[in-house]
Amino acid sequence: MTSVDETARPGGRIRDAARTKAEILDVATQEFARAGYDGARVDEIAARTRTTKRMIYYYFGGKEQLFTAVLERAYGVIREVEQELDVEHLDPVAAIRRLVEVTFDHHEAHPDFIRLVSIENIHGAEHIAASEKLGRIGSPALDVIRRILASGQESGLFTADVDAVDLHAMISSFCFFRVSNRATFGALFGRDLVDPAQREHYRTMLGDMVIAYLTAERATD
Amino acid sequence: MTSVDETARPGGRIRDAARTKAEILDVATQEFARAGYDGARVDEIAARTRTTKRMIYYYFGGKEQLFTAVLERAYGVIREVEQELDVEHLDPVAAIRRLVEVTFDHHEAHPDFIRLVSIENIHGAEHIAASEKLGRIGSPALDVIRRILASGQESGLFTADVDAVDLHAMISSFCFFRVSNRATFGALFGRDLVDPAQREHYRTMLGDMVIAYLTAERATD
């Protein structure tokens, strides 16, 4: 069961660099996410592609660079989602909720991305560090958060003096954990954090929590 | 630089099954945490021990069982910490804060544990599932949370109708993420979530957030 199975070639092979590259990236994403960096097999990736291992080295150079390319594309996806985030017309509370929902939805919809990031963390983010595309890019979500926070604090709705990066970390942590630790959490506590029946529950819960924090009475210090 | 370097044996070898086993577990913990399950090398573990690879197979059976044993011991540590948690004499708010702090401190102090859990998640928690010691044990923290929540709700301090497992997930997620995603978060946003100078900041922040959520005004539904 290959991920891509369009028109089969009747006789000779077809040349399409873009498609071949994309197909390799698709399969590699699955394989790395499935087994981790060292657990992933280059031969297995090649086998599940319509091309051969030779092409992986031809286009990407090696396993390491292939993983980097996979990461770059995965990060590209979430950055696009965040860039399309339009919350200018919403009041600060609704805007934060929207941001939470978008992050929540993206993480849930892209478990492979979560796994890739987990894997990259185990390896000390060395591929991100080596990538020109990924180093210190930050995230469009950060700008959005900054604007929402400024507006919320200005209007007096938000009592907390929160930093945008910190808030991003708080929101991400729950969305990420829910997917990344689904297996162990389920095995230990018998609860599936990604159970569709609980989806709305957790989505609301995180929004409530963030809003509660941002609007809470603060002890004067 | 071996992890254990007590008295060197002048001449012949010494027999100490307990010490040998413990030493293998120590080194294996480091090696698995360093490189992931497939990235870890049995030969490397053996080399950094005062014993040989043969002993790993003699005591544990294989790489897979060794990893399971490493996991079992790591989970045992946090369970002990949680078991010593004494919050009966505190009011609900202080008790929750204490629980948050203990979780926060443990995760920060045991990055290897976090990495092992991340690795186990990449492999679908199959070792936990196969372990007699680890399946469905839950966590002593859960009982503590249940008692605190009950007391807080009874006294009217806590407005939210929160489930203990969910609260545990919320608290764990931030504590876990801070350590597990330190590398990628640092590489992407230029901020070290485990920076000692920021430690108190994040520790307080999480407590504030949880308390804000538990004590917030809730819209009637």
Place this chain on the structure above:
DNA sequence: ACAGTAATGTACGAACTAGTACGTTAGTCA
């Protein structure tokens, strides 16, 4: 049409790695 090149396939090797067969030694208990 044809030359040049990008794209592709095949077959293979060198290095690594989990695991084991076999032999040895240090405690310990009768």
Place this chain on the structure above:
DNA sequence: TGACTAACGTACTAGTTCGTACATTACTGT
């Protein structure tokens, strides 16, 4: 004290896995 066994060491192998040398074919521009 001597025999028995748990604990330990050495040397090796079978299988795997990343990577490449070499050969080939489909496009593209002129």
